[in-house]
Amino acid sequence: MTAATGESVLQGQGVLGRPLDSREDPHLLRGEAKYVADIDLPGTAHMAILGSPVAHARILSIDTKAAEQLPGVLKVATAADFTDVMPLPCIWIPGGVESHFPPHPYGLPGARPVLTGDAVRHVGDPIAAVVAETPRQAAAALAAIDVEYEPLPVVTRADEALREGAPQLHEAVPGNLNAYWTCGDKDRTDAAIAAAEVTVELDLVNQRTINSPIEPRGAVGDYDPATGEYTLYASTQGPHNHRFLLAALVLGIPFNKLRVVAPTVGGSFGTKGYLYPDMPLVLLLSKALGRPVKWVDTRTGLMNSTVQGRDHRQHVTLAGTRDGRITAVRATSHANLGAYPSTIGPGVATALMGRSISGMYDIDAAFCEVYAAFTNTVPLGAQRGSGRAEAAFLMERLVDRYASEIGMDPAAVRRKNLVPKEKFPYDNGLGWTYDSGDYRLNFDRAIELSGYADMPARKTEARARGKRLGVGIASYVAVCGVGPSTRMSKEGMLGGTWESANIRVHPTGEVTVTVGSASTGQSHGTVFAQVAADELGIDPDTVQVYEGDTLKAPYGQGTYGSRSYSMAAPAIALTARKIKSKLVKAGAVFLGVPEEKVVYAGGKVYEEGNEENTKTFAELAMAMWYGWGLPPEIEPALDETTHFDPPDFNYPFGTHVAVVEIDELTGETEVVAYTAVDDAGNIGNPKVVLGQIEGSIVHGLGQALMEHAEYDENGLLLSSDLGHYALPRAFDAPFFSLDKTTTPSPHNPLGAKGAGEIATVPPAAAVVNAVVDALSDLGVIHIDMPVTPEKVWRRLRGEAR
């Protein structure tokens, strides 16, 4: 490895593709950044929410009188206070909406009310809100609210919720079935499986997990009676989305009376893009009390309220030839949506997972069906790599099972079935058309970098130390860049999914970029400045980036599904091109030459063949500000906006190889080496992406080895604090061997693909494959996550699963 030279330019001629230090970091390192909990508006009152202590019950009565008398208490609100407020909408309804003007989701069966009044359906289900002078007073008053419950039977598993006689959650949803959803060709797949030389099957549990951003969510509502304007400060991934959902679909207030601000947001990984009861509550209660109202969640509160991830129970089948050619894959999944349809949870559990199951492989017949059911658990939503990680897990487990069945090396089976380079764009038969890729180049690089050929010798060496060494491979394709709005409407998404950017060039030549996205820790301020600076040929230090405030930023959809660099950054690049194009026209005037003789390069315009006749960017900026001498067809000033709606998604991919060692005495699994070669197309800032890849892998290792949102038979979340829900700590992951390949996406002007969360997709599969490899001589063909020492220890002693 060489020292940093600062010359590793990937594209353009300037600063894009260079590992610039993140300009946000000093602010964060000094503890100056303001998160929601740090906002302290004058006169703020504090809100606490009473969550249900039981998982399922009818509410017979709620008595708030005692609570209202406690010191400092200003207001105790229940469902009865909000009869004119609509329930929280679900905007991704699997199966598709019927028109561009779908019915108002008010009528959506099972939609969550702001506060529940008739029944509670999961532990933590919000029943009442208290506002008091201090946070402690508000929390203390919760205990004085007397709720009478009539207990109802509880169900926490999707498959059990669909059985006859199962407890019913919503009157409007008989049988608890939210959606039966399919993709692919069932008949063709069934026929291929029936005719196959070899079939293998697995029953898999992709366990429920909790995203666990280190910042719990929070919200501050501030109503101004003088203007009738509401302001919401919230830890959100998408302030514009939240504005739309709250103004138009929940509160029914004029759009232009609601401002949503995302301050610094302390991680999200999917969870903070959702609409939660606290958001309308702080706004409504601020209006009722005439004071700002602030709510900050606790960790246990987060674990019982913020959307959780994964949670599929699956029966999966793969068919192939004796010599290793995969001919079909089929999956039947029971997805656990929790007690209510979250903002986009039903779509995550169906399309994102189902259309992704064939991974990097060229398979002739594929089919997936999902039964999405309501249960007495916290609502389901996205979790870093959502849907795609569940898909990769089932496919990569199946490939290993198949390789074992036919006695072939798992790497050889994979290599034989990769989608060949010449087949792009590749229709996977499940609804995705992969944009670009060189899967073999990527796969071979990962295998080589991991030292795969040396594994037999390493296994022997480890055995001599009382360790069983196992190696596991997992490849993946992760649909990103949500996305093409019309296409998403066909997936059932209510709302546009384009992204936007505005560029203003100030008279002194500095530039402000404003985007509709909003960072939750991805260094947007650094990377987006690089994009604009690269296009305009100027110093990135002269570019300032703003986002996260609906009053200041153009409409946008926010950050989710690793979309910002392949959606917002292209919008910036296209806007910069508009600026350049205008400067070429204006340059002709200022240089006194025909437009076709004007060249824009290196942050200036000049006359072709006569570089002496030139104007710098700063000179042009001032001249455009004055506007003197411009013909009528050229408007003064430089202020352009683009709304970017891509022609299709983009499809990053990659191959990971995990090496584990299992202690034969304790059953403990240690990841001793991990190789990842990911392809995210052209990358804007490798330093930022490197950090995201590393963090994503560790997140995936967490699911494989320790994370589990475990509910008991009464629907109580047992792992409801960080003492019982294990997150990876610093000693849980070695340094990784990382590399990448680059196949630009044709679907945006930067050739970018999603990057932020893609590396969370394969690690769970790679690690479980490695563990099964290490235990294969004991007859182990699968082991459920999380792979705890106890589970492995029992297998080492010959116990069945």
Place this chain on the structure above:
Amino acid sequence: MDLTLNVNGRPREFTAEPNELLVERLRDGLGLTGTKVGCDTGQCGSCVVRLDGRSAKSCLVLTVAAAGSEVTTIEGVATPGGELTGLQEALRQEHGTQCGFCTPGMVMALGELVENTADGDAPTEPEIREWLTGNLCRCTGYHGVVRGVQRACASARAAAPGTDAVCDAMADAVTAASGQEG
């Protein structure tokens, strides 16, 4: 109770309830919001401050129990907008912070490790990871943080390739792959 704390070198006098937590005093009472609350139960480490020089989780300390102590918070490490310490600068160069919520606690906890590291006696990678046990981060996977500490402890710099070197190596691979892609 009336008591005094020396916070970031300055005596602060106030009245505190017996059950008040130090983190509440710092954040709500003194407005020092750089110290974060991530879990309330002492597991995440976002609230770490230095108490008489030792790193301590301020959500597990009663204000009255800290009376008379020297408390240093993140605001006492570098002034707002001011120059970063060597550790902070190293964490910046290795991009050891993403969303930044766990970062102040990390800086406070790691500050003790780095300050107590004599030149030539840098902590090993396992020692750094062990020291970080009390601080949770969900964004970085800790790698940038560990590299940052290695960079901060001068003599450990050669122990592992830094972030720039990893990026550079990956960039080389990109160029090669792009070439093949045409």
